[in-house]
Amino acid sequence: MKVCVAAxxxxxxxxxxxxxxxxxxxxxxxxxxxxxxxxxxxxxxVENSDAPILTVTLQVTPSKALLIASSTDAGSPQIYVIEVxxxxxxxxxxxxxxxxxxxxxxxxxxxxxxSAIEWQDPATQDRxxxxxxxxxxxxxxxxxxxxxxxxxxxxxxxxxHTRDGEGSLFYSHSKERVELVLRKKVCDLDLxxxxxxxxxxxxxxxxxxxxxxxxxxxxxYLATGKGDFTQPxxxxxxxxxxxxxxxxxxxxxxxxxxxxxxxxxxxVAENSKAAAAVVKNLSTGIYEVYRITAxxxx
Amino acid sequence: xxxxESRLFAAISLLSAATLLTSPLPAATHPRYGxxxxxxxHVPSVSLDPREWQVGSLQSxxxxxxAELVFERLVALDNYGRFQPALATDWSHDGSNKRWRFVIRxxxxxxxxxxxxxxxxxxxxxxxxxxxxQISASGGVVVIQSSxxxxxxxxxxxxxxxxxxxxxxxxxxxxxxxxxxxxAPVAGGKSEGKxxxxxxxxxxxxSTGPQSSGSHLFFRSNDEAWSGRPFLxxxxxxxxxxxVRAMFDLQLxxxxxxxxxxxxxxxARQANLRVWSSEPVTLYGLRFxxxxxxxxxxxxxxxxxxxxxxGTMANVLLQKQAEPAAALLPQWLSGYAFLFGVDTNLERAxxxxxxxxxxxxxxxxxxxxxxxxAGDLAKLLAERVALNxxxxxILVQVISRPVMRPGGASPAPSDPPSGxxxxxxxxxxxxxxxxxxxxxxxxxxxxPSEVNVTGTDHEQLYARERRVLxxxxxxxxxxxxxxxxxxANVRDWMPARWGEWHLADVxxxxxxxxxxxxxxxxxxxxxALPQPRPVAPxxxx
Numbered sequence: 001m002k003v004c005v006a007a008x009x010x011x012x013x014x015x016x017x018x019x020x021x022x023x024x025x026x027x028x029x030x031x032x033x034x035x036x037x038x039x040x041x042x043x044x045x046v047e048n049s050d051a052p053i054l055t056v057t058l059q060v061t062p063s064k065a066l067l068i069a070s071s072t073d074a075g076s077p078q079i080y081v082i083e084v085x086x087x088x089x090x091x092x093x094x095x096x097x098x099x100x101x102x103x104x105x106x107x108x109x110x111x112x113x114x115s116a117i118e119w120q121d122p123a124t125q126d127r128x129x130x131x132x133x134x135x136x137x138x139x140x141x142x143x144x145x146x147x148x149x150x151x152x153x154x155x156x157x158x159x160x161h162t163r164d165g166e167g168s169l170f171y172s173h174s175k176e177r178v179e180l181v182l183r184k185k186v187c188d189l190d191l192x193x194x195x196x197x198x199x200x201x202x203x204x205x206x207x208x209x210x211x212x213x214x215x216x217x218x219x220x221y222l223a224t225g226k227g228d229f230t231q232p233x234x235x236x237x238x239x240x241x242x243x244x245x246x247x248x249x250x251x252x253x254x255x256x257x258x259x260x261x262x263x264x265x266x267x268v269a270e271n272s273k274a275a276a277a278v279v280k281n282l283s284t285g286i287y288e289v290y291r292i293t294a295x296x297x298x
Numbered sequence: 299x300x301x302x303e304s305r306l307f308a309a310i311s312l313l314s315a316a317t318l319l320t321s322p323l324p325a326a327t328h329p330r331y332g333x334x335x336x337x338x339x340h341v342p343s344v345s346l347d348p349r350e351w352q353v354g355s356l357q358s359x360x361x362x363x364x365a366e367l368v369f370e371r372l373v374a375l376d377n378y379g380r381f382q383p384a385l386a387t388d389w390s391h392d393g394s395n396k397r398w399r400f401v402i403r404x405x406x407x408x409x410x411x412x413x414x415x416x417x418x419x420x421x422x423x424x425x426x427x428x429x430x431x432q433i434s435a436s437g438g439v440v441v442i443q444s445s446x447x448x449x450x451x452x453x454x455x456x457x458x459x460x461x462x463x464x465x466x467x468x469x470x471x472x473x474x475x476x477x478x479x480x481x482a483p484v485a486g487g488k489s490e491g492k493x494x495x496x497x498x499x500x501x502x503x504x505s506t507g508p509q510s511s512g513s514h515l516f517f518r519s520n521d522e523a524w525s526g527r528p529f530l531x532x533x534x535x536x537x538x539x540x541x542v543r544a545m546f547d548l549q550l551x552x553x554x555x556x557x558x559x560x561x562x563x564x565x566a567r568q569a570n571l572r573v574w575s576s577e578p579v580t581l582y583g584l585r586f587x588x589x590x591x592x593x594x595x596x597x598x599x600x601x602x603x604x605x606x607x608x609g610t611m612a613n614v615l616l617q618k619q620a621e622p623a624a625a626l627l628p629q630w631l632s633g634y635a636f637l638f639g640v641d642t643n644l645e646r647a648x649x650x651x652x653x654x655x656x657x658x659x660x661x662x663x664x665x666x667x668x669x670x671x672a673g674d675l676a677k678l679l680a681e682r683v684a685l686n687x688x689x690x691x692i693l694v695q696v697i698s699r700p701v702m703r704p705g706g707a708s709p710a711p712s713d714p715p716s717g718x719x720x721x722x723x724x725x726x727x728x729x730x731x732x733x734x735x736x737x738x739x740x741x742x743x744x745x746p747s748e749v750n751v752t753g754t755d756h757e758q759l760y761a762r763e764r765r766v767l768x769x770x771x772x773x774x775x776x777x778x779x780x781x782x783x784x785x786a787n788v789r790d791w792m793p794a795r796w797g798e799w800h801l802a803d804v805x806x807x808x809x810x811x812x813x814x815x816x817x818x819x820x821x822x823x824x825x826a827l828p829q830p831r832p833v834a835p836x837x838x839x
Contacts, residue, residue, distance in 0.1 A: 059633035062728050062796060063379050063453050066633040066756060077764075079637060081756040086379025 011046040012038075012071065017057040026058060034067050037082055060086060099213035099220065099294035101237055101257045106276065107140065107147055107289040109133070116276040116289040117169040117267040119178050129276070129289065130178060132167045137180075137195055153195030155180070170204075171270045178270075211237070212272045213294035220255075220294060222275055224263045232282060233263040235292060257292065266292070333806035334532045335788070338553045342538040344515070346479070347471060348459035349425050353736045354723045356580065356671060359780070360557075362459070362726060363799055367517045367533065368409070369461035369473035370525075372400055372419070372440075373452055375728055377794060381452050385414065385462050385474065386440070395447040400440045406524045408464045408472040416440050422462045423455075428735075449755060453729035457796075476528040476802035477517035513537060529790075529805035545571070545783060554785035554806070555799075560619035560675070563781045572784040576797040577630040578621055578777035581723045582679055585741050585772045590666060592659045593717025597650060598692070599770040602665075602683075602718075604647035605690035608640055611682055612776045616675070619781065623774035626737060626763050630795070632730045634760045638767065647690035659687075664695040668716035679775060680720045694718075720775075728796065730759055738762075743771060 014035065016026060034056065035045050043054065056069045069080040107116065107129060114132040121128065127142040132155070139150040155167070168181045180187040180197055187199035209222035220237040237255035261282035268275045275292045341360045345351065348365065351358040372386040386400040406414040416435035423433050423442075431444045442451065454460065463471040515535040519528050539547070544556040548571055558566055558573065566573050584602075586593040593599070608622035625635035659665040665687070669680045677698050684694040697716060721741070727733040737743070743766050766772055780797050787807040793799050 059629070059636070060379075061631060061633045061730070062375055063381070063450075064633065064756075065379075068634055068637070068756075070637055077637065079634065079757060079760055081634070081760075083756060 010043050011048060011051040012043045012054040013048060013051040014045045014069075015053050015055045017055055034069075034082060038069060038080055041080060062086070099237060099255060099296055101235060101255055102293050102295050103235075103257050103259075103277070104291040104293075105288060106291050107131070108281075108286050110286055112280075113264070113278045113287040113289060115168040115265040115267060116278050117171060117178060118269040118274060118276055118291065119171065120270065130169055131289070132169060132180075133287075137189075139191075139195075151195070155182070155195075155197065168265055168267065170267050173270075176270075209266045209268050209275055210272060211268060211275055211292070211294050213296055219272065222266055222268075222277075222292065224266070229262045229264075229280065230282075232261055233259045233279070235259060235263060235266070235277060237294060255294075259290070260288070330805050330808065331527070331529050332531055333808050334534050335530050335555060335801065335804065335806065336553045337533060337535045337555045338539040338544040338547055339535060339537050339557055340539060340541050340544070340559075344537065348461050348463070351459050353459070353726065354740055356722055356724050358459070358726060359579070359724045359797070363797070364515070364517075364535065365459075365461055366475065366798060367477040367801060368475045368479055369463050369471075370475050371456055371460050371462065373456045375453065375456040375794075377792075381456065385419070389452070391451070395449040395451075396444045398442045398444075398448070398451050400442070402438050402440060403524065404438065406474050407522055408466075408474055409478045409520060409522075410464070410466050410472040412464060412472070414462070414464075414474055418464050419462055421465065423460060426459055450729040450731055454727060454732045457728040458726040458732075474524065476520050476523045476525060477533060478520045480516060480518045525802070528802040530801070533801060545569075548783045548785060551785065554788050556783045558781040558783050560616045560778065560781070563619050564617050566781075566783050572786065572788070573781055574784060574791065574793065575619070575779040575781040576793070577795045578623075578628045578779050579725050579797050580778045580780070581623060581626065581628070581725070581774060582620075582676065582776050582778065583623065583626075583721055583723070583772055583774045584667070584683065585719050585721055586717060586770075587719070587742075588717075589715035590717025592663070592665050595654070595658065596770060597654055598659060598665075599773070601647045601650045601654065601690050602687055602692055602694075603770050603773050604641060604643045604650070605686045605692070606683065606773065606775065607642055607686050608775055609642070611679060615678055615682060616776065616778060620776040620778040623777045625767070626772065626774060627730050627734060627759075628725065628777045631725060631728070631733065632756070632759060632763075634756060637760065638764075644689055651691045659692045659694070661693070664693040665718060666695050666697055666714060666716040667718045667720060669696065669698045669720045671720070671722040676720055676722060683720065683775070725796070731755060734759055734762065738766075741772065 016031065038054070039045075045054075052071055054069050054071045056067060059066045059068055063086050065084050065086045067082040067084075071078050106118075107113075111133050116129060116131045119128045119130060120126070128150075129140045129142070129147055131138040131140070135154055136152045137155050138152040140147045141150045142148075170179055170181060171177070172179045175188075178189055178191075180189055180199075181204045182199055184203050185199045186202050186204050187197040190196045190198070210219045211222055212219045223236050223238045225231075225233045225236075235257045259277070259279045261280040264278040264280060264287075266275050266277045273293060277290045277292050279288050279290060280286075281288050339360060341357065344364050345357075345361050346365050346368065348361075348369075351361050370384050372384055373389065374382045374384045376382050383403070385403050385406060387403045388401040389398065391398045400419075402414065402416045402419055408414060408418075416438055419440045420433050420435045423440075427433060427442070430446055431442055431448065433440060433442050435441075442448075444451075448454070461473070463473050466472045513536060515537065517533040517535070519531055521527050536553075539556075541557070541559050541562055544553060545558070545562055545566060547553040548556050548566075549569060563573055563575070586599060588594050612618065612620040612622050622640050624638035624640045625632065627635060629635040657663060667680055667683060669676050677696070680696045680698070684696050687694040697713070723737060723740075725733055727736065767774075782799075784791055789805050789807050790803050792803055
């Protein structure tokens with residue numbers, strides 16, 4: 001702990017320099033501790049733009065985390081360093097809000113649902129839920145916090161329910177639109193007038209359910225269990241997609257959700273903040289659509 | 299302090315968690331025992347005696363990597379910044395950070411069968427510690443008493459040459475590490491013969507001879523290691539292999555681990571070889587001495603500094619396998635190197651040069667630049683320095699004569715005096731204070747007389763570096779990473795980012811499991827051993 005005798009209180013404007021290393025560490029509370037420290041060295045943080053700038057950054061060495069404040073006032077560079085064990089950085093991150101999965105029932109019906117996706121019309125701000133169910137493309141709209149059936153149209157029969165799915169909905173970020181996958185072929189949906197679609201020759205690449213949260217810089221990936229359609233499933237937040245995905249010990253509980261039946265399909269909404277999971281409830285036999293989000297809790 | 303049991307539990311928990319993989323994700327592959335890791339190194343010889351190592355030398359980098367196979371330190375630093383117990387199970391210090399107390403692990407045996415005790419630790423560390431630090435033993439406890447505060451003693455003891463060894467009969471050194479320098483077995487269980495190991499003492503006693511040079515070193519697994527038997531049966535190290543040949547051997551599957559020079563890294567990547575690079579661990583720079591009057595002129599040193607194009611050196615000469623250096627310690631070690639700026643300004647250099655005597659470092663009196671390290675890279679850098687200097691009207695004559703000692707080398711009497719040296723410095727300590735002290739001592743950089751008693755450690759280090767750099771007695775040029783090429787079958791390669799290889803954690807993905815045969819060293823045998831290795835420090839970066 002630094003102890004300084006303040007000769008005079010010099011005003012400084014503190015510029016916090018965020019880096020990848022400091023994300024999740026430079027909380028307001030920690031900044032306050034640092035400001036108290038430099039205050040003991042005679043500096044007072046002010047918002048006055050005329051005051052000399054004190055740049056503060058977090059640097060990490062093999063064993064230490066260093067809060068380094070540097071100032072070039074009067075032409076002579078001066079630095080002030082507060083050292084903390086690097087392990088405290090890890091602890092800080094571990095205790096920082098971690099994303100937790102939450103689910104919310106959006107829709108349920110007796111008829112099988114193959115796929116579902118939420119979508120917000122950027123023009124009208126109306127929120128829709130699109131469903132594929134037994135050869136029908138269905139639209140429901142959110143009105144007064146309730147979903148109301150809007151219309152439906154036929155599309156080619158999807159066949160049996162498989163996790164790969166012969167029919168599935170997904171949001172294409174490159175085309176900025178919801179698209180349909182039929183037997184692995186990408187089909188462009190036309191939702192402006194009467195429902196129609198045009199399938200292209202291109203095959204869809206392996207999709208990942210990439211979900212973002214407000215408490216993490218990098219997105220996480222939703223993954224499902226290994227069971228067949230006779231077993232309840234679990235949705236998990238993983239750190240990487242595909243073959244790289246591994247559920248770490250601290251991710252295995254808080255960041256997973258037990259579902260009431262097999263997860264048949266997951267489609268992420270256009271904002272990447274929510275996903276729609278289609279589940280067959282094994283207790284009731286009803287098909288349900290859940291909104292899955294990663295929220296930041298303690 | 300975490301116990302070994304808790305670490306083992308953590309390892310088991312981690313393994314359990316690894317089974318929570320989700321579809322369509324494949325299950326993680328569990329480590330397998332067996333096989334021989336074939337290592338090819340460029341250096342012609344190594345020394346496994348820490349007392350002989352020259353701090354900062356390029357040679358010491360290889361020595362440390364091989365020594366960590368047979369020796370251990372009191373503590374280790376993992377990649378999360380946590381100190382882990384090694385041969386010390388517990389430690390504490392007084393409020394002034396001058397008196398440190400280490401509890402020595404019980405039940406540890408050296409490779410010659412003798413038990414480790416606190417006196418062994420004292421005997422090993424005494425010749426290595428600075429004069430300001432006194433070490434003593436009492437029961438199972440070792441005490442290090444320093445005349446000055448050493449808040450970073452753990453960083454110091456977790457790195458560099460601070461290995462624990464026992465001086466065995468005949469001058470050989472015995473260690474407690476996961477491997478033992480010994481004879482290489484061959485198929486059928488017979489020894490390859492005494493030529494397989496350089497040191498005759500090592501062959502007979504299982505301990506490590508002080509100097510090992512020659513074509514091969516074989517490290518066999520230490521089944522009695524307290525930390526658990528390593529996964530590999532052995533490590534076969536071939537020394538003196540030309541770099542290009544080693545890369546071909548890696549491509550052909552004749553080697554599993556090779557060192558790569560900077561110019562070979564892009565080629566290796568193009569050939570789809572696995573390449574790993576450390577943090578920058580070697581500094582190349584210029585240092586001045588009073589052998590030539592021109593070198594004593596601070597204005598001339600400033601002109602030379604402003605003329606240096608470090609970006610071209612790092613990005614072109616070293617093909618982006620290095621970074622321009624503005625500080626003596628690298629950013630990853632000091633944390634403050636970013637505060638120093640690279641001050642290249644050729645126009646300003648020319649302007650300053652015009653104010654200097656025209657005959658200084660010109661005409662028949664060039665500034666002589668001696669290249670201290672051996673190898674083409676150092677010579678190449680020196681020639682680039684001469685080229686840059688010429689653009690600022692400073693005549694630099696490059697004198698290539700490799701010398702072994704990093705700081706104390708003196709030219710032969712017939713050599714003309716050199717006012718500037720190109721040096722290479724390998725960072726070996728995880729303590730920035732210790733590293734800077736070593737560097738200052740090696741190159742006779744004057745210590746500041748005043749001590750800022752109110753500043754924290756890093757503030758003092760920064761101030762000391764700044765004074766030396768502002769005086770331009772030393773001009774950092776580049777910092778270079780170490781790179782290795784890895785075979786596709788090398789698994790759990792989890793080195794420390796500062797360059798330790800951690801080969802005890804490595805295992806080999808071998809083609810076919812066959813009946814266990816401990817004498818078989820070919821890479822076709824996988825042994826099923828009951829005792830897993832506990833979690834090692836530095837694992838899981």
